[in-house]
Amino acid sequence: TLLSVSGRPLDVDGRRGAIAVFHDITEVREREGDLTAFAGIVAHDLKNPLAVIAAHAEMARDILAPALPHSPEAREATASVERVSAGVVRMRRLIDDLLAYTTARDAALRLRPLDLAALVGEVIAERINHLPVRPDIYVGPLPWVEADPALLRHVLDNLIGNALKYVHPGRVPKIDVSAAPAGPGWVRVEVADRGIGVPDADKPHVFESFHRAHAGQSYGGTGLGLAICRRVIDRHGGSITVVDNPGGGSRFSFTVPGATLPADAPAGATAHE
Numbered sequence: 001t002l003l004s005v006s007g008r009p010l011d012v013d014g015r016r017g018a019i020a021v022f023h024d025i026t027e028v029r030e031r032e033g034d035l036t037a038f039a040g041i042v043a044h045d046l047k048n049p050l051a052v053i054a055a056h057a058e059m060a061r062d063i064l065a066p067a068l069p070h071s072p073e074a075r076e077a078t079a080s081v082e083r084v085s086a087g088v089v090r091m092r093r094l095i096d097d098l099l100a101y102t103t104a105r106d107a108a109l110r111l112r113p114l115d116l117a118a119l120v121g122e123v124i125a126e127r128i129n130h131l132p133v134r135p136d137i138y139v140g141p142l143p144w145v146e147a148d149p150a151l152l153r154h155v156l157d158n159l160i161g162n163a164l165k166y167v168h169p170g171r172v173p174k175i176d177v178s179a180a181p182a183g184p185g186w187v188r189v190e191v192a193d194r195g196i197g198v199p200d201a202d203k204p205h206v207f208e209s210f211h212r213a214h215a216g217q218s219y220g221g222t223g224l225g226l227a228i229c230r231r232v233i234d235r236h237g238g239s240i241t242v243v244d245n246p247g248g249g250s251r252f253s254f255t256v257p258g259a260t261l262p263a264d265a266p267a268g269a270t271a272h273e
C-alpha cells in the first residue's frame with residue numbers, strides 16, 4: 001500500500017497539536033501509470049502528422065514568398081503560414097516534453113560516469129545558439145557524476161532553458177552553474193539565475209506536472225519540464241529543490257551520485273571523492 005501523508009499544526013484555545021491525514025494512493029499511482037503510458041503513445045503517434053504539417057508549411061512559405069505580388073493579401077497569407085509554423089514548434093515542444101516525461105518514468109536507467117562540465121557545455125552551446133543576445137553565463141568547476149547521460153541532459157537542458165526564459169523583459173539573462181559535494185558520494189548541482197523568480201506560493205508545486213507559476217504572462221511552456229526533472233532525479237536517488245537566489249531570481253539544486261574519474265579522463269577534470 002502506498003500512503004500519502006499530509007498534515008498541519010493545530011492551535012485550539014492555546015493547546016498545540018497537529019493533524020495528520022493518511023491517504024491510500026495505490027490506486028491513484030496505478031491510474032497515473034496508465035495515463036503516462038497513454039500520453040506516451042499519443043505523443044509518439046502525433047509526431048508523424050505534425051511532421052507532415054511542418055513540411056507543408058515550409059513548402060507553402062517557400063512557394064508563396066516569390067510567387068505572390070507584394071499585396072496585403074500576400075502578406076496576410078505569409079503571416080498565416082508563419083503562424084502555422086510557430087504552432088508546430090509549440091506542439092513539437094509539448095510532444096518532446098510528453099515523451100521525455102514518459103521515458104523518465106519507464107526507461108531503464110543506464111548509469112555511467114559522466115563529465116558534468118562537458119555535458120553542461122554542450123547544453124549551453126545548443127541553448128544559446130539562436131538567441132538574439134549573448135547571455136551572461138558563468139560555469140564553475142564541475143565534477144564527474146554517475147548518471148544516465150540522456151536523462152541528466154534533459155534535467156540540465158530544462159533548468160538552463162528555464163533560466164534563460166524566465167527573465168525580466170528586456171534584460172540579459174544571467175546564469176551561474178556550480179557544483180559542490182553533498183555528503184559522501186553525492187554531488188549537488190546548482191543552476192542560479194537573476195530572472196523573475198518563483199513566487200513562494202508556487203515553490204512547493206513547480207515540480208508537479210502542468211503547474212505553471214507565470215501562466216498568465218507571455219512565457220510559453222508546457223509545465224512538464226520540472227516534473228520531468230524531478231522524475232529523473234528521483235530515479236537517481238537524489239532530490240531537487242528551488243529557493244530564491246539571494247541576488248534576485250531563483251536557484252534550482254539537485255543531487256546526483258558522484259563518480260570517480262575514468263582512467264582516460266582529460267587533464268584538469270575533477271572528481272568528487
Ligand code: ADP
Binds near residue numbers: 163213220250
Ligand atoms: P514550463 O514549460 O512552463 O516552463 P516547467 O515545468 O519547466 O514548465 O516549470 C514550471 C513553472 O515553474 C514555470 O511555468 C514557471 O512559472 C516556473 N519556473 C521554472 N523555472 C523558473 C525560473 N528559472 N525562474 C522563474 N520561474 C521558473
